[in-house]
Amino acid sequence: MRSETSSFNFPFSHIYVEEEIRDHELTKSILSRFSKSVEIPIRHYKDVFNRPHQSFRLQKNSPSLILAKSKGSHIYKGAPVCQDFGFDHFYYTSSVMNCIFDCEYCYLRGMYGSGNVVVFVNLEDTFSELEELLKLHPVYLCISFDTDLIGLESLTGFVDRWVEFTRTHENLTIEIRTKSFRKDIYDKTPSCERVIFAYTISPQAIIDKFEKRTASLTERLVAASRAIEKGFTVRLCFDPVIYTKNWKDLYSSMFLEVIKYIDGHQLKDVSIGSFRISAEYIKKLRSDFPASEICQFPYENRGGYMQYPQELQNEMEKHVFTLLQSFISEDKIYMTDYREKA
Amino acid sequence: MLFIVCALHCEARPVIEALGLKRDSTSNAFEIYSSDRYCLIVSGMGVINASSAVTYLLTKNLFDNHTDMLINFGSCAGKEPGLYLINKITDSATGRDYYPDLLYDLSSYGLPITSERALVTSYKVVSGLEDPDKLYEMEAAAVFSAASRFVSPHRMVFLKFVSDQGVDDPKEITPEFLTACASTYTPALLEVFRALSLMVEPVTRFDEELFRKTCEELRASKTMTHQIRALFTYAEVSGQDLAALLSSLHEEGKLPARSKREGKVVLDEIRNQLL
Ligand code: SF4
Numbered sequence: 001m002r003s004e005t006s007s008f009n010f011p012f013s014h015i016y017v018e019e020e021i022r023d024h025e026l027t028k029s030i031l032s033r034f035s036k037s038v039e040i041p042i043r044h045y046k047d048v049f050n051r052p053h054q055s056f057r058l059q060k061n062s063p064s065l066i067l068a069k070s071k072g073s074h075i076y077k078g079a080p081v082c083q084d085f086g087f088d089h090f091y092y093t094s095s096v097m098n099c100i101f102d103c104e105y106c107y108l109r110g111m112y113g114s115g116n117v118v119v120f121v122n123l124e125d126t127f128s129e130l131e132e133l134l135k136l137h138p139v140y141l142c143i144s145f146d147t148d149l150i151g152l153e154s155l156t157g158f159v160d161r162w163v164e165f166t167r168t169h170e171n172l173t174i175e176i177r178t179k180s181f182r183k184d185i186y187d188k189t190p191s192c193e194r195v196i197f198a199y200t201i202s203p204q205a206i207i208d209k210f211e212k213r214t215a216s217l218t219e220r221l222v223a224a225s226r227a228i229e230k231g232f233t234v235r236l237c238f239d240p241v242i243y244t245k246n247w248k249d250l251y252s253s254m255f256l257e258v259i260k261y262i263d264g265h266q267l268k269d270v271s272i273g274s275f276r277i278s279a280e281y282i283k284k285l286r287s288d289f290p291a292s293e294i295c296q297f298p299y300e301n302r303g304g305y306m307q308y309p310q311e312l313q314n315e316m317e318k319h320v321f322t323l324l325q326s327f328i329s330e331d332k333i334y335m336t337d338y339r340e341k342a
Numbered sequence: 343m344l345f346i347v348c349a350l351h352c353e354a355r356p357v358i359e360a361l362g363l364k365r366d367s368t369s370n371a372f373e374i375y376s377s378d379r380y381c382l383i384v385s386g387m388g389v390i391n392a393s394s395a396v397t398y399l400l401t402k403n404l405f406d407n408h409t410d411m412l413i414n415f416g417s418c419a420g421k422e423p424g425l426y427l428i429n430k431i432t433d434s435a436t437g438r439d440y441y442p443d444l445l446y447d448l449s450s451y452g453l454p455i456t457s458e459r460a461l462v463t464s465y466k467v468v469s470g471l472e473d474p475d476k477l478y479e480m481e482a483a484a485v486f487s488a489a490s491r492f493v494s495p496h497r498m499v500f501l502k503f504v505s506d507q508g509v510d511d512p513k514e515i516t517p518e519f520l521t522a523c524a525s526t527y528t529p530a531l532l533e534v535f536r537a538l539s540l541m542v543e544p545v546t547r548f549d550e551e552l553f554r555k556t557c558e559e560l561r562a563s564k565t566m567t568h569q570i571r572a573l574f575t576y577a578e579v580s581g582q583d584l585a586a587l588l589s590s591l592h593e594e595g596k597l598p599a600r601s602k603r604e605g606k607v608v609l610d611e612i613r614n615q616l617l
Binding site: 007008009010013014016036037038040042043047048051052053054055058059061062064243286290291292293296297298309312 | 458569573
């Protein structure tokens with residue numbers, strides 16, 4: 001068989017551009033960086049993104065970029081499986097669909113029919129909608145929801161614009177979830193404590209095996225510590241905790257790495273949650289990724305979510321919890337209680 | 343298998359000859375030429391013929407989205423002669439656009455991304471180029487539309503060679519002329535076909551016979567059969583030797599199970615050993 005990777009086009013070799021936003025400043029700036037790519041005009045991003053029978057798996061080897069205009073509402077109420085960290089008005093927004101990283105367990109693989117990356121260039125419309133919402137009540141907003149926004153920062157500059165927007169809107173708190181190594185953001189952007197950088201922390205062996213193209217454990221910890229140093233708020237997410245034969249050893253040694261770089265008292269909080277995924281999504285994942293250990297794991301369906309067998313799940317979460325007890329006070333440890341909400 | 347759709351026999355002839363394809367005498371609705379690796383159908387001109395031919399081809403042969411490719415090749419009108427890879431197809435009557443997924447790098451086979459063009463499927467022979475940057479022909483939109491029910495967009499490839507810049511009288515384009523044009527591009531086409539036939543995706547398969555035997559020995563219900571299949575797949579992808587585990591259960595006398603209840607207990611044991 002021919003080696004698949006050697007025969008793929010380079011990432012973003014094809015850029016599909018909605019005609020309506022061809023003259024948008026961000027569109028022009030993004031296109032100017034890809035002189036070797038082919039630009040293909042389209043009417044609506046769904047004409048490309050929603051084609052039937054696409055191969056998410058193969059497209060991840062050569063993702064296309066789709067530049068589009070987000071229409072209608074841009075801000076959505078948080079789903080029950082998401083940790084709300086005690087905030088009443090928990091929302092998320094997606095200015096990007098899909099991710100440049102390639103985590104084997106990513107729910108986007110089950111949610112989207114396409115592995116291509118869509119960037120909605122009209123972030124200003126999300127800001128306008130959010131300003132209306134902020135007149136009603138404070139808002140906690142996840143902005144890196146169906147993507148890793150920091151991973152795409154050099155392309156979009158969205159994180160910078162979000163930090164600036166949050167700084168000038170006092171009843172807004174944003175969370176930016178990431179597995180990126182970038183720390184230059186903290187050097188050049190004035191800090192704001194209502195901007196929470198949430199780092200997913202996994203053992204290096206899990207990163208190597210299941211979180212392809214993401215930063216190493218050390219790089220994530222170094223970036224998180226730089227964020228703290230520069231006055232940003234940081235959360236560490238031990239979520240998803242992933243099962244492998246030697247999971248206990250892996251998570252124990254990971255913890256030793258964490259304490260080398262991070263002082264737990266300087267964190268806003270931590271979250272713990274073992275891997276779970278909607279039963280609907282796993283069907284697609286299993287057929288698209290026949291050779292994936294994570295996708296083919298014999299999960300139990302509890303409340304519509306595929307989860308590790310109860311006993312194993314408890315053991316894994318308890319182990320991570322116990323490790324963290326000496327690191328951060330218990331009231332700052334959030335367990336993902338999706339079982340009741342599901 | 344590479345399924346090839348070509349409108350006219352005169353365009354297809356050089357490829358049929360070069361690949362040594364044999365006429366399929368069982369097909370009387372369309373001319374089909376095949377070998378063990380290729381299956382070429384001559385659709386006839388225009389969208390209705392193209393659509394019927396693709397449907398015929400794909401119902402007669404089960405298309406496998408992991409191993410097969412659907413290729414539409416033929417002549418078109420365009421500004422400059424050359425062989426082009428199509429990245430967008432517009433149906434001129436409906437205005438609908440179709441996008442083949444161009445994942446594979448074919449630059450070492452003479453088709454770099456600079457050889458990509460947008461194509462318009464017209465319902466009549468074009469007399470000029472409305473947009474000189476585009477190519478014009480009469481079948482691709484129908485091929486894509488009919489195939490998209492079965493075929494992944496990255497498994498559809500549209501290859502067009504420019505024969506003219508649009509003509510006032512279709513008779514100006516003679517079959518001999520098209521055969522000569524097609525001959526020019528046949529060596530390049532064969533290279534691309536060869537590359538595409540190698541784009542095979544892996545599928546995980548476990549020992550079905552052992553699976554069936556295990557289900558029987560565990561006296562599996564429908565739900566248990568489902569769980570056993572999941573465990574077989576997991577063992578395969580996580581590199582665990584399930585056959586050895588099953589044979590040790592045999593030696594211990596736990597398999598075959600004597601009742602459904604016993605089967606459930608042994609299944610739990612298998613699960614615990616694997617996880
Ligand atoms: S970083 Fe997050 S969004 Fe990106 S692939 Fe991994 S899990 Fe998915």
